[in-house]
Amino acid sequence: MLKTETPSAEHAQLDQYPTTELINTLVDDQTNAVKAVRAAAPRLAAAVTAALPRMEAGGRLIYVGAGTSGRLGLLDSVELYPTFSWPHERALALLAGGQQAMFVAVEGAEDDLEQGAADLIATNPTANDVVLLLAASGATPYVLGALRAARAAGALTVGFANNTDSPVAGEAEIGVTLDTGAEIISGSTRLKAGTSQKIALNTFSSALMVRLNKVYGNLMVDLKPTNAKLVLRAVRLTMFATGADESAARAALEQCDFHVKVAIVALSKKTSIDQARALLEAARGSVRQALAA
Incomplete structure (x- = not known):
C-alpha cells in the first residue's frame, strides 16, 4: 500500500480528541511537510539549474496535475504574473477534467492516460519548456500520460510525488520525492502531502525567478502593480x-x-x-x- 494511503499508526482515536487537541495535532503534523521538502532540496536545486537556460531561451512552465495537486499547480502558475511579471502565456496549467475541475471535482478524469497526453500535446511543447508533473500518489494516469508526451517532445520534465519509488518521479528527468508518509486522516493528501507540494512549488518557482533577475537583494522589483x-x-x-x-x-x-x-x-x-x-x-x-x- 502507498504510504499516502496507509492508515497512520498514530492518533487512531482522532475523532474523540477534544477540539483544541485535535487542532494542535493537525497543525503539528504539518511540520513534516517542511521536513520532506528540506530533504528534497538538492533535487529542487537541480530542477532550477536545469530550468534556467530553458527559461532564458523563451521556454514556458507547464504545470500538470489532478485534484489537489492540479489546483496547487494552477495556483502557482497564476501567481507568477503579479509577483514577477512573468507572462501569462509562459505559465500554463493543465488540470485533469479541465478548468472547471478547479471548482468542482471531475470524477474519473485523473484516470485518463490518453487525455493527459493529448492535453500536453495541445500546448505544442518544445525542448525549451519545463513541465512540472504533480501527483501525491506518484502514479496518476493523467499525469503519467502528460509526462510521457512531454519527454517525447524533448521538454524538461520535473516529477513531484509523495511516495518513494513512484513512476512520476522515476520517469521524469528530475524526480522530486516529498516523503510525507501516512496522513493523520488516512489518504487525505490535501493535508501535509498537499502542503509539501505547495512549499516545493513556491520554492522552485521563486528560486527560478531570483535566478532570472526578478529580485534585487530580497526585493520584489519586477512585480506587476495591477491594483x-x-x-x-x-x-x-x-x-x-x-x-x-x-x-x-x-x-x-x-x-x-x-x-x-x-x-x-x-x-x-x-x-x-x-x-x-x-x-x-x-x-x-x-x-x-x-x-x-
Missing part, C-alpha cells in the same frame, strides 16, 4: 532601494509605467528613464549589474 495595494508596494520598494522620498519615487514610477526596476536604476544613477531601460536590457534585467555599469 492599488501593489502600486503602493511599488512606491515603497523604490523608496527603500534608492533612499528617494515618496514624491520622487512616485514621479519616476509614473514615467516608466510603474516598472520598479527602471525607477530604481534611473533614480540611483541619476539618469533618464530611457537610459535606465537600456542599462537593464544590457544587463539582462539585473538591477545589480545595471547599477554597476
Whole structure:
C-alpha cells in the first residue's frame, strides 16, 4: 500500500480528541511537510539549474496535475504574473477534467492516460519548456500520460510525488520525492502531502525567478502593480532601494509605467528613464549589474 494511503499508526482515536487537541495535532503534523521538502532540496536545486537556460531561451512552465495537486499547480502558475511579471502565456496549467475541475471535482478524469497526453500535446511543447508533473500518489494516469508526451517532445520534465519509488518521479528527468508518509486522516493528501507540494512549488518557482533577475537583494522589483495595494508596494520598494522620498519615487514610477526596476536604476544613477531601460536590457534585467555599469 502507498504510504499516502496507509492508515497512520498514530492518533487512531482522532475523532474523540477534544477540539483544541485535535487542532494542535493537525497543525503539528504539518511540520513534516517542511521536513520532506528540506530533504528534497538538492533535487529542487537541480530542477532550477536545469530550468534556467530553458527559461532564458523563451521556454514556458507547464504545470500538470489532478485534484489537489492540479489546483496547487494552477495556483502557482497564476501567481507568477503579479509577483514577477512573468507572462501569462509562459505559465500554463493543465488540470485533469479541465478548468472547471478547479471548482468542482471531475470524477474519473485523473484516470485518463490518453487525455493527459493529448492535453500536453495541445500546448505544442518544445525542448525549451519545463513541465512540472504533480501527483501525491506518484502514479496518476493523467499525469503519467502528460509526462510521457512531454519527454517525447524533448521538454524538461520535473516529477513531484509523495511516495518513494513512484513512476512520476522515476520517469521524469528530475524526480522530486516529498516523503510525507501516512496522513493523520488516512489518504487525505490535501493535508501535509498537499502542503509539501505547495512549499516545493513556491520554492522552485521563486528560486527560478531570483535566478532570472526578478529580485534585487530580497526585493520584489519586477512585480506587476495591477491594483492599488501593489502600486503602493511599488512606491515603497523604490523608496527603500534608492533612499528617494515618496514624491520622487512616485514621479519616476509614473514615467516608466510603474516598472520598479527602471525607477530604481534611473533614480540611483541619476539618469533618464530611457537610459535606465537600456542599462537593464544590457544587463539582462539585473538591477545589480545595471547599477554597476
